[in-house]
Amino acid sequence: MNRRRFLQQVAAPAALMLFANNALAQTTPQKTANTAKPNIVVMIADDLTYSDLGCWGNKDVKTPNLDRLAAQGMRLTSCYTTAPVCSPTRQALYTGLYPVRSGAYPNHAIVKPGVKSLPHYLKPLGYRVGLVGKQHYGPAENFPFEYPGQDGGAEDEENENAEKDLNYGAAEQFINRDKKQPYLLVVAAHEPHSPWNKGDASVYKPADLKLPPYLVDTPLTRRALSNYYGEVTYLDQQVGRVMDFVDKSGQADNTLFLFVSEQGSSLPHGKWTLYDVGIRSATIARWPAKIKAGSTSNALCQYIDFLPTFMEMGGGKADTNIDGRSILKVLTGESTKARDYVFAEETSRGIIAGPEAYGIRAVADDRWKYILNLNSDAEFMNTETRTPRFQSWVKKGETDAFAREQAQRYKVRPAVELYDLQNDPFEMKNIADQPDQKANLTRLRSALDGWMKQQGDEGVKTEMEAKEHQGSGQAKRRAGAGAGANRPNRQRANANAN
Structure with missing residues (x-):
């Protein structure tokens, strides 16, 4: 397929603008005259292929809330992760560093001593900085998030459901807790990570699905895609919940809602690979006060660019020690270019059932x-x-x-x-x-x-x-971190994050 035709299909600008007009008329977020520092909500999916959303041109999967988010904001169609597995990807987003430089380049890894993350940069700018959901990072002192809804900080390692059931009530409380202080909240969902047992797969009849061109058509492939799409729709429902929290807070106009899809699904040629199915991210940014509804940008950017963007939004100065660069002007429509190149790495050494080395x-x-x-x-x-x-x-x-x-x-x-x-x-x-x-x-x-x-x-x-x-080296560092209030539960995260 010609890429120009492909992009025309997935962009669907006219359809998005029509959707934007209807959606905004029906569900426009409450606007305020707030001139304070903007709030930031970052919602992260878990193993979601960028093209598996309705607003990205997939006619099979049902994602009405993400479609609404795209209609009310901007789709960044050339945004890339830095790695095709969970731990390096998330730690790159939080630190603004590429994986090898931060130290967190294999999966289930931790960053080097002294590496800073979102809380270190945003708290001095006056922000509350919290996270609910999947963690998969460490050590604790490098990621001093507030963990809403958890009295002891991070999840209890003995709680079998700790890394599976995200506390959305805690997210809502964090958003509404203090209207005078700006906040950054990461909502890290667990879907649609395999084994794809959430949502209603019966909506997606295997025989009726159109397979993407890189998949082989077998009954088991179709069944897997059906289950996966069911969980994608389940994720979409959770996105809708968090959007509603923000919209009802009275601060939606001054809140950046950023959705990122993480790496691709675990179907072949996605996760664990550096093909676009593995590392291109479905990224949507809504900020009614600044971002044009129904817009699209094809500017090259990466997850490491979000941290400096948040810093600039909060009035901070650029940190020359990180790899990321602010894309604020891209979001506001003042610029159409952010990078000449994007880079990525995959370290297969240490992945579950992986080869001894396949970098x-x-x-x-x-x-x-x-x-x-x-x-x-x-x-x-x-x-x-x-x-x-x-x-x-x-x-x-x-x-x-x-x-x-x-x-x-x-x-x-x-x-x-x-x-x-x-x-x-x-x-x-x-x-x-x-x-x-x-x-x-x-x-x-x-x-x-x-x-x-x-x-x-x-x-x-x-x-x-x-x-x-990773491995024993990680355990040693965790032990050294002690049982502090902000100690992330990487053991549970690792068990669910192959």
Whole structure:
């Protein structure tokens, strides 16, 4: 599919503006004349592919609240995570640092001593800074969030439901607690992370679903997509709840509501990969006082850019020690450009059922994506490759060329991959070996090498050191942090965050 046609379909600007007019007429957030510092709500999904929302062009999945949010705000269509797994992604958002530089580059990892996060930057600007829901970061002293609804701070490690049931009542209370002091609240949902057992999957008849082009059509794939879509709709309902909390607070006009989808779903070619299905984020920003309703920006940006954006919103100065840069002017429509390149890394060492080492690095501009597989001689594997669903791909591949190709290219990849995102948005055709791409390969590789050097990323050597940032090393640091009031429960988060 031509990328221009693809973007026209997913953007659907006329439909969004029509939806905006209707939605705003019916459910316009209460506006105030408040000239104080803006409030900020950040709602994070868990393993949601960017294209699996109605407002991103998916005609199967039902996401009325996120569609409403998009109609009332701005969709950032070229926003990227820094990694395709939970822990590095979240810690990049909270610290403004790329994963290797912060130290949290494998999954289930913790940052280096001295790394600062949102509370360190926003509290001095007069903000209350809280978090409800999934944590998956550490150590505690680096993330001194307030944990609404938890008397002891973080979740109780012995509570089996602590990381599964988000306390939305606590979120509402935090929003309404003090109208005189600005706040930043992170609402970290647990959906739609597998095993996709929330929501009503019966709404999505497997036989009626249109599969995205990178998935192999088998009954197990269709059943998985049905269950996943059911949980996406469940997540959408929770987004609607939090939107209502803000809208009823009387401060909606002066509140940035930022939704981010995190990395893609765990279906093949999403999570754990640096394809766009894995690292492009469905990002929506609503701020009635500043952001034009129904607008879209294709400016390249990353999760590390949110922290400096929040700082600028709160009147703070830019911190030159972080990697992110403010995108406030993009949000307000004053600028159409934020970055020339976005970068990402995947460290498979230490993931559940993963290979001993399968490091991946990537760089992309507004058209081209360059992927470097550091250990391409190895076979990629994870929990997904062990599922009956993936094995149904392998079985079908015995007689079906496409199934065979998709199963094989998920597990065995060349050292270098290059994709034309305009004409191949789902990265189905590697063109790295085409003679006319030598200039692109050289330019992008130079940008990637420069970034890796700046980050202290030594490639394979850095990959082999990954376990020092997780596992027993993590436990040792946690023990050193003691049982303070803000001690995050990474044990429970890790159990649910493969």
